[in-house]
Amino acid sequence: MSSRQSDLQFVRGQKDRYEEELKALCAIPSISSEPAHRADVARAAGWLADRLRAAGMRAVEVIPTGGHPVVVGESPAATPGRPTVLVYGHYDVQPGGPRERWHSEPFDPEVRDGGLYARGAADMKGPTLAAVAAAEAVCREGPPPVNLRWLLEGEEEIGSPSLPAFLEAHAGRLRADTALNLDAGMLGADRPTITYGLRGIAMVELRVHGPARDVHSGEYGGVLHNPAQALAELIAGMHSPSGRVTLPGFYDSVRPPDAAERAEMARLPLTPDNLLAETGAPALWGEPGFLPAERVGARPTLEVNRLTAGPVGEGMMTIIPGQALAHISMRLVPDQDPEEVYRQMRRYLEEHAPPTVRWEAELRGAAQPALVPRDSPATKALDAALETAWGVRPLYQRCGGGIPVVTHLQTILGVDSVLTGFGLPEDNVHGPDEKIDLATWHRGIEAVVHFFHNLAG
């Protein structure tokens, strides 16, 4: 087995090669959402399989699914008794988007000012290759410090539709003690970040019905309860004036962050200035008594995603619409349950919908919230790895959104993930001029080397 120091030595000597490899992978336009790029997605899978083999991995396979393939493989066996890490990554990318907003071709990687600019550089071909590079280092000379298994999918950007069935079909070869997910990014070049919480979601379609059809607002205005108005009244009532969600029991099973966690959250750079600059909103808003970072990460919310009532088009039509629709989603935190929150929504509607309209509600989507224990061996190993690589204590954040694969790994394989990443807020993931900061990326490779060694104990 190689030593930590020789592994670090090794990766420091390979920077040029790693960068050339990252350019080669980023040059493949593996856009999973565009059927025209299907062959490119497959090409990226093949490229990664070759790279895993070159890195000393065994049983590497590109396994077809109903959609894009999954690349799997494993390291040579570690010393018996060592833990197994399932390394998750994805090799598909978003479309390049408007060419004129890029300063170089999205699929012709270019290094400028220490950044490698290409679609997918940060999300997440760079982080995926960082894990491969670290694995290559620790597998060079005899058994690695930990067993590694690989799960590299090609459908992350389209919602991982084939993944749950794949995990069920291949549960045996994916067994692991922990999963490493480098798709969560970091909050600044000097702010290594561990993401330990993901919000769940309950997505509800609500329809309010009034007259059986759109009717003339002159003929019936004054005698019918307009369903668009009734929907507005119902939605308005879903928050208290102060901004708390009013669904009955909504907060009952919310696990409040403890003092230590709140102190960690107060360190996060989710300041009002940053949030306003990022969104262009005129002011912040939200539940009183909690910091922005807490409101986004540790508190549940209710959002109207879509409103529709009345005929489509531009012109004003003086009708009372026959129905009005809202898509409403609740972001959930432990220990909320999406089905229970949906029942709370129905209870709210039963209590507040007036008899002058009818309503229907349907649960359109659900995901459990996730919290990864902050005191698990894997989290501690990651914490120490990041602190060693960066020389600062990592930040701990809860992510306001969900990462479906984390939930799938937890529910289907029973494996908890540890999440970090080497993409920066300014790396413009999903936007033009996506890049990865190369110094940060190389530091990230070292951090993964540390993580593997730390986990070995």
Add this chain to the structure above:
Amino acid sequence: MSSRQSDLQFVRGQKDRYEEELKALCAIPSISSEPAHRADVARAAGWLADRLRAAGMRAVEVIPTGGHPVVVGESPAATPGRPTVLVYGHYDVQPGGPRERWHSEPFDPEVRDGGLYARGAADMKGPTLAAVAAAEAVCREGPPPVNLRWLLEGEEEIGSPSLPAFLEAHAGRLRADTALNLDAGMLGADRPTITYGLRGIAMVELRVHGPARDVHSGEYGGVLHNPAQALAELIAGMHSPSGRVTLPGFYDSVRPPDAAERAEMARLPLTPDNLLAETGAPALWGEPGFLPAERVGARPTLEVNRLTAGPVGEGMMTIIPGQALAHISMRLVPDQDPEEVYRQMRRYLEEHAPPTVRWEAELRGAAQPALVPRDSPATKALDAALETAWGVRPLYQRCGGGIPVVTHLQTILGVDSVLTGFGLPEDNVHGPDEKIDLATWHRGIEAVVHFFHNLAG
């Protein structure tokens, strides 16, 4: 001059032809609000000009305006001293709306169960052609009983923007003692109805802006005021819990109906049972202290005509929309003024819109409310005509909708209108499956023949 009896005989013999003509006119999708149908609107104007000429009218012209054209013409001169009637009609229609909610094509007229189904059949190609048919009958043999002048516009459904300037420019050729307007409908197949009041309208487009673009509801849910939610809150606040409009000063200039008028209104068949059967709504709603007929005719209202927020499409997208839009229209009664009501709306928004969103409001359309004298010679002639044709005393109603032209004719030409119509409450004007009941329509043609003769004295 032909006799009343021979004229009635004549129209009774032409029913098939009249129906074919109505089908031909309804087959033209003369949707004034959609630029793509501009040529169709012009085609409908040309069709009507031809029909007027075939009916024996003179000086028929299709006169261009800044918008859609106006068709004018006149009858051969009546015996000197006879009054002149300005017959108003419109040949433009609302869009068909969602095709799947129609049982036949909106612009491929179909007769089913005694009704002719097509967009515009009742509103108001049918009533317009009824007047043309009656005019043809009374002009067949020598001078007609009264002088007729025609004013057929193509912009009624978009608020008649070109009409005021047109009336001013052509006041000379439109001079008349009274105007006949058949755009007001009737309250049942056995309930001929004279409409003597019209509600005005103020149409407002309200946009609420939050973040500069749609943003991820996971990343920002909890720190931004969702503009769709803020819009719902603003709309919800526009009515008190009891159903009164809360815009500041909204009821200040509302003229209350007197006791006699309230007694007439109590005769109207706007019973809860009828209104529920017509609309399919689960219950009635509205301002306390007033009968349904009063709430529709003599009280102002505020309606949400359209709500839009979030991306178009079916799938749920977990975003906070960058903006939300509502089309809101206020139906007005004397002596409210649309511009003043628009200012009340702005005042409401200034007082209630939170600083966490931005808003814009625009007055998209306006019409003054109108009240027509109930004791004029023309009203009496119409009263007798309807009673003769139907064998029952007509009802008197204030119409909940507006007919801007009535106001324009009164203020610009100094001509009062008498209003009735042959569309029934169940004819679904502006909705899917619009129709006209053919037996009612033919009876209406006879009523117009009677009206022309009655007015001659």
